[in-house]
Every structure is written in structure tokens, then in C-alpha cells.
Amino acid sequence: xxxxxxxxxxxxxxxxxxxxxxxxxxxxxxxxxxxxxxxxxxxxxxxxxxxxxxxxxxxxxxxxxxxxxxxxxxxxxxxxxxxxxxxxxxxxxxxxxxxxxxxxxxxxxxxxxxxxxxxxxxxxxxxxxxxxxxxxxxxxxxxxxxxxxxxxxxxxxxxxxxxxxxxxxxxxxxxxxxxxxxxxxxxxxxxxxxxxxxxxxxxxxxxxxxxxxxxxxxxxxxxxxxxxxxxxxxxxxxxxxxxxxxxxxxxxxxxxxxxxxxxxxxxxxxxxx
Numbered sequence: 001x002x003x004x005x006x007x008x009x010x011x012x013x014x015x016x017x018x019x020x021x022x023x024x025x026x027x028x029x030x031x032x033x034x035x036x037x038x039x040x041x042x043x044x045x046x047x048x049x050x051x052x053x054x055x056x057x058x059x060x061x062x063x064x065x066x067x068x069x070x071x072x073x074x075x076x077x078x079x080x081x082x083x084x085x086x087x088x089x090x091x092x093x094x095x096x097x098x099x100x101x102x103x104x105x106x107x108x109x110x111x112x113x114x115x116x117x118x119x120x121x122x123x124x125x126x127x128x129x130x131x132x133x134x135x136x137x138x139x140x141x142x143x144x145x146x147x148x149x150x151x152x153x154x155x156x157x158x159x160x161x162x163x164x165x166x167x168x169x170x171x172x173x174x175x176x177x178x179x180x181x182x183x184x185x186x187x188x189x190x191x192x193x194x195x196x197x198x199x200x201x202x203x204x205x206x207x208x209x210x211x212x213x214x215x216x217x218x219x220x221x222x223x224x225x226x227x228x229x230x231x232x233x234x235x236x237x238x239x240x241x242x243x244x245x246x247x248x249x250x251x252x253x254x255x256x257x258x259x260x261x262x263x264x265x266x267x268x269x270x271x272x273x
Contacts, residue, residue: 002098010098012074012092015063018052019080024244026083037087037117046090047072057218060146061165064156074098077149081244085109085148093150096138103153105231108141109148109241110134118243121145122235136237143223144233148241159227164218171214172206177205206248 016023016031031048038046048144049066052057060077060141067075074097076090086092089109097107110132114119119129123143146164156163183254193199223233 003100004095004099007094007098008042009045010094011047012071012072012094013047013049013063013067013070014076014077014078014093015066016048016080017056017059017063019051019054019056019059021052023050024082024083027078027080028241030083030085030087031078033087034085034090041088041091043090043241044100050230052255056128057162057166058220058244059165060222061160061162064160064163066181067153068156073153075151075153077146077151079147081114082111082272083242083244085241086239089148089239090150093236096234097150097152098238101138101234103232104150104152104234105158105226106151106233107138107192107196108146108150108233109239110143110237111145111147112243114245115143120203120235120237121147122237132235132237134143136238139237141223141233141235142227142236143220146219146222147243149219155226155231158202158231159225163222163225165221166218172202176203176206235262 006202014034016027022154035048038044047070049063051059051062051066053062063077065077074094076093078085093107093109097104101107110120110122112120113129120132121144122132122139122141123131124130124139125142179193180191183193228234
């Protein structure tokens with residue numbers, strides 16, 4: 001098992017992915033604090049590099065290509081709107097990935113989706129973003145966001161290029177039709193799943209669902225590939241990372257706030273209308 005001294009000798013890259021072309025002051029401050037911590041604690045074989053991109057998937061793939069070209073053993077991808085995060089975040093993730101859980105291919109921080117609803121980007125196998133909270137320790141996941149993500153070199157060598165790609169999702173009915181066709185063409189015209197009552201239940205449910213075109217994000221696409229090659233991913237819910245956002249305030253927002261304030265004042269004195 002690797003020790004902490006050996007951990008400091010592993011070369012790696014902290015890659016910032018920027019889509020807007022601007023680095024927020026909160027992010028710059030958090031990254032500066034992390035860099036200072038790393039320098040004080042012996043993490044000197046770290047390159048800090050910013051990647052500007054119009055498409056997030058192109059930016060993420062560029063970071064991977066750079067990592068593999070330079071021979072780095074790990075890469076921490078940080079989106080430019082990720083802040084705040086702890087100064088010792090890299091150290092903690094490296095300890096998790098290489099010492100505590102050497103079987104891990106990927107470990108992410110605890111991050112929330114930007115916008116409404118602000119649920120964490122944690123899916124342990126349900127196919128949905130689940131209601132997990134900080135302080136639950138390290139959780140095995142099938143996917144998470146790439147907002148603050150430490151990935152080992154071996155994970156990228158298992159699949160790709162490309163690594164991060166958005167794709168159009170199929171419908172449940174079409175997916176079942178493809179499975180049925182594959183089974184019949186592979187097993188002498190027979191789909192043994194048709195004999196299972198669960199197949200009929202799923203088929204009827206698929207008929208009742210109508211979906212428009214939906215897209216799978218580039219980070220979920222990466223985790224699909226990782227799972228297909230037997231890769232293991234985790235989220236450290238003790239390592240909380242913020243998500244910066246901006247909002248334009250318009251007159252309608254002001255009127256809504258005033259109505260809510262008036263309703264709260266009336267409720268406080270027992271007036272509910």
C-alpha cells in the first residue's frame with residue numbers, strides 16, 4: 001500500500017475548465033489557497049493549467065489528452081464555477097484514491113446541481129440524482145458530476161478517446177426492442193426474457209411512457225463508459241464543494257419578494273389572507 005510520502009511524489013494536474021472565459025474571484029481565491037496548502041505540504045509535482053472551451057465536453061477531453069501526454073498519474077478537474085472548496089481538498093482526495101481506497105478509479109467531491117432543484121450529483125444505482133447529505137462518508141456511485149473530480153490515469157486508459165461526450169438518450173420502449181432483437185438474433189430466434197413476468201411488466205410500463213428527445217450529459221457519458229470497463233467511482237460527501245451562480249434581478253422578482261415578505265408579516269400576527 002502506498003504511503004503519504006510516496007503520494008507526494010505522484011505527478012498530476014489540476015485542470016480548470018472554463019466555458020465563460022472568465023475566472024470568478026471566489027474560485028481564484030479557493031484555488032490559490034489550495035495551491036498554497038499543496039506547496040507547504042510537499043505536493044510539488046502538480047501542474048496548474050486552465051483550459052478554455054466553448055463546449056464542456058471538448059474542454060474535458062482536452063484535459064485528458066494533456067494528462068496522458070504529460071504522463072501524469074492523476075488529474076483533478078475543477079470547473080471554473082466551483083467554489084468554495086477546502087484548501088486541503090487535493091490531499092484528501094489523493095489519500096482516498098491511492099491509500100484508503102486504492103481500488104477506486106475516480107473520486108469526486110460533494111457537489112450540487114446548479115439551478116433548481118439543487119440536489120447532489122450522486123447516483124448509487126437508482127438512475128436518478130439522489131437525496132444524499134454531507135457527512136455520509138465515502139459513497140460508491142455509478143455516476144456523479146465532473147464539477148470537482150479526481151481521476152486516475154488508468155481510468156482514462158480503459159476507454160476513449162473520446163472520454164466525455166453528450167449523447168441523445170433512447171426511450172425505454174426502443175431500448176427493450178433492441179434487447180429483444182439482439183436476444184432473438186443471438187439465441188436462435190428466442191428471447192428467454194419474454195418468459196419472465198418482469199419483462200412483461202417493464203414492457204407495459206415502457207408502452208405507457210412517451211418521451212421527447214432527452215440528452216445524457218458528458219460527465220454521465222464518461223461514467224457509463226467507466227462502468228462498462230469495470231471501473232469504480234466514489235463520492236466523498238465529507239468534502240463539500242460549492243457551485244457559483246449569478247442571477248439577474250428583474251421587477252417581477254422584486255414584486256414576488258415583496259408579496260412573500262407581506263405574507264410573512266401577516267402570518268406573524270395571525271392574518272392568513
